Every structure is written in structure tokens, then in C-alpha cells.
Amino acid sequence: MSVHEHKKLLEELGVDVERHAKMMEMGYEGYKNQFMSQTNRPKAMEYFDWFMSEVQGQRIAEINELRKNKKPAIGAFCIFVPEEIIVGAGGACFGLCGGSPATIADAETELPRNICPLIKSAYGFKLQKTCAYTQSADFIYGETTCEAKKKTWELLNKHHPVKVMNIPHMKREKDLKMWKEELSEFKEHMEEITKKPLTFEEMKNGVKIVNEKRFALQRLDRLRSMNGSDVIPISAKDALFITQISFLDDPIRFTQKLNDLCDELEQRVKENNSVYKKETPRLMVLGTPFALPNWKLHTAVETSGGAIVNEESCIGHRYYKDNVDIDEIKDEDSLMEKLLQKYSSVDCACFTPNTPRIDKILQMYKDRKLDGVIYYSLSFCHTYNVEAKLVTDALEKEGIPALVIESDYSPEDAGQIKTRVEAFLESINFKKMKKN
Numbered sequence: 001m002s003v004h005e006h007k008k009l010l011e012e013l014g015v016d017v018e019r020h021a022k023m024m025e026m027g028y029e030g031y032k033n034q035f036m037s038q039t040n041r042p043k044a045m046e047y048f049d050w051f052m053s054e055v056q057g058q059r060i061a062e063i064n065e066l067r068k069n070k071k072p073a074i075g076a077f078c079i080f081v082p083e084e085i086i087v088g089a090g091g092a093c094f095g096l097c098g099g100s101p102a103t104i105a106d107a108e109t110e111l112p113r114n115i116c117p118l119i120k121s122a123y124g125f126k127l128q129k130t131c132a133y134t135q136s137a138d139f140i141y142g143e144t145t146c147e148a149k150k151k152t153w154e155l156l157n158k159h160h161p162v163k164v165m166n167i168p169h170m171k172r173e174k175d176l177k178m179w180k181e182e183l184s185e186f187k188e189h190m191e192e193i194t195k196k197p198l199t200f201e202e203m204k205n206g207v208k209i210v211n212e213k214r215f216a217l218q219r220l221d222r223l224r225s226m227n228g229s230d231v232i233p234i235s236a237k238d239a240l241f242i243t244q245i246s247f248l249d250d251p252i253r254f255t256q257k258l259n260d261l262c263d264e265l266e267q268r269v270k271e272n273n274s275v276y277k278k279e280t281p282r283l284m285v286l287g288t289p290f291a292l293p294n295w296k297l298h299t300a301v302e303t304s305g306g307a308i309v310n311e312e313s314c315i316g317h318r319y320y321k322d323n324v325d326i327d328e329i330k331d332e333d334s335l336m337e338k339l340l341q342k343y344s345s346v347d348c349a350c351f352t353p354n355t356p357r358i359d360k361i362l363q364m365y366k367d368r369k370l371d372g373v374i375y376y377s378l379s380f381c382h383t384y385n386v387e388a389k390l391v392t393d394a395l396e397k398e399g400i401p402a403l404v405i406e407s408d409y410s411p412e413d414a415g416q417i418k419t420r421v422e423a424f425l426e427s428i429n430f431k432k433m434k435k436n
Helices: 004-012 017-036 045-053 058-068 083-088 101-107 117-128 132-136 147-156 173-194 200-225 236-245 251-270 296-302 332-344 355-367 382-397 411-435
Strands: 073-076 092-095 139-143 162-165 282-287 307-312 372-378 402-407
Touching (some): 004 017, 004 058, 017 236, 083 092, 101 117, 117 147, 162 173, 173 332, 236 251, 236 296, 282 296, 402 411
Parallel strands (some): 282 372
């Protein structure tokens, strides 16, 4: 790890370097044990292993080099933040630390215990000053996707600059009109940092760069789950990690490295080189996002004899499923309209009604020839917890095996989750055996 190599920069950012270094060392050890010990890994994973070693070192230095040149560095918690506009302005859009239990006790000195661990973990990182991304952000862009987040932004703003984008909870014409105004205001915030107008061509270039990143992630998705054979050429943990760092890495470099990996995966498919045994049950995970380093469920499934081939999540399919169509646009207003179309197609559980999400899940189950789904939600994530009933009712109607798991970031329920996953896989295997 290179935390100490970047000690001066981290100190300038206000990071508690010693505490930060200990956390990073523990995190990297966990990564080495869980990821780099896997057998039959694609060679191109070497880049992603390197990125993990530099996740809060070299990448932080790159972001702060941009800031020196008056480019925006924006931290976010949600896929509704239009990264295309930030990238168009030459800046960096990145997800903030929020998937660790190590900061939650600090957060609970200011936040109630019964809100979701993602919010508490992220808030705790700010109080501890142990996330170099948070410390590097010109401001944090919050949104209004849940009640706990909305109120947390007011408190967080006392510790770090926060701006809030108002995301409507319905998709009527008047709601979309307001949302488009929010996008224009977002662009103005980028111009305040760069101190110059953001041109139509610059914005269009930002869209092209982010579209290419999403194309690469869509390609990985197809290779994992829809390559036309039983071969799964990459483990679920590796695929999840790649999606997690898509929110951190430079988008152009990330796209190139992911396409290199996909070239190798295509060859593996041709050679019938799978990382799982034949007939391994194929699962999809639904629900709330897996912020880095939350790998608990994927570890439980992989050590129990199952394969997750897709995540219907904001750190997953929901993030990269749609691109922004810019083929025939000729002015900024049309570009904003296309951005709105893309972002309003996100089927987050914050919307009502949200039937497109259920329709998508059922179609994904068929397209990917799955054996079952796991509905995963974080504790106190009320939107996804409540929507679980609607989704599981639809799954039951179609005769789709489903397991519902609610968890947090603590390791305490890891054994219980593994036991439930093992029983679920056993029932799937029994049904398959009976069918054959």
C-alpha cells in the first residue's frame, strides 16, 4: 500500500493518516485473502489488483492534480448524480467510502442507530477523516432518494460542503420538468468551480466517455450471464469489485482495462474455461448497493457452491443498463433532455409506482437462465425493504425460487447468512435433480 508514499498530500487534505493507514492495510489484507487467492483468475485482473493497492494513494494524487487545475472533484453516494457533466468539465466524479462497519460507532454519536449502515458508515468516515475521497471532494452531491439521506445532508454540511439535487419520487410530466431544472443547476455548480462556461461540445464529450464506460460494463455483464453457454469466465467477487471501482477510477483508463479483460473473457468462453463447475446454480442478487468493501453475501454464495451472475443493484445493472443517446442532438437543451431520459429510466425503489423494476427483474431471470434470486437489502433501507414484498410476490407468481436477506456491514451474521444460502442452494439443487 502506498498510503505513506502520499503522506504529505493526505495530511494536506486533513486525513488522519495513521488511522487511515491502519484501515487501508486491513482492507488490503482482506482483499488479498479473498480475491488474490482465487484460482483460475483471468490474467487481466492484475490491473484491478493494482488499483486496489493504490485506491487511496495514486488515485487520490490524480484527483488532486485535477483540482490544482481548477477541475471539479465531486463525491457522491448515488447513481443519480450526472457524472457526464463532471467528466465533460474535465473533473472527477467518485463514490465516497461507505461500506465498512469500522466507522459506524463514530457516526452514531451524531446520527440515530436505526438508519441504514451505508449512511452511517459514510458519515463516520467524515467524522474520522479516514476517507481520502471525502477529503478530496470540492463538495459532496447529495440527493433526496430517502428520508434519512435528506436529513443527513443537513448535518453533513456542518463538516463538509454539501449540495443537494432534488430527485422526484414520481415520474409525471411536472416532476420531470423540475428534474431537468435540477440538471441545469448541477451544470452551473460545475461552472462555479472551473470559473468558465461548460460548452455543449464539452458536455457531449463527457457523455461519450461515460457511455463507453457503460458499454464496457454491459459487455462484462453479457460475458458473465448471457454468453450462450454454461461457461462463467469470471468469479462473482471479481465482477462485483470491478463494478465497485468503476465509481472511483479514471473513466477512460477503466474502460480500456475492462475491455482488455473482456477480450480475455471472450477467449475463455471459446475455450470453455469456467471458474465454476458445470451445473453450479446461477443466481441473481436484487436490491440495495454493495459499497466497497461489502463482499459478505458474494463470499457466502461462492463458498457454498453457488454462482452470482448479475447484481440488480445501483452498484450493478441499474447503473450501467442505459446509455445517453446523443446521435442526433444539436444543442444543449436537447442534451439535457437526453440526460433526463437516461436518469429517469433508473428504477430505484424511491419511485412510486415502480413496476418497470419488477418487469425488468422477471425478464433478466429468463434472459440469464437463472436458477434463483436473492433479495438483499440493508437494515433500515425502508424503500427496498418494503418493495421486497411486491417483488417477491411477482417472483412467487412465476414460480421463481427466492431468498430474502436483510443485513448490515458487521461480520456477526456472516455465519447465519451462509447457513441460509446453503439451504437455499440445496433446495435449488434438489429441484433441478428432480426435474432431470
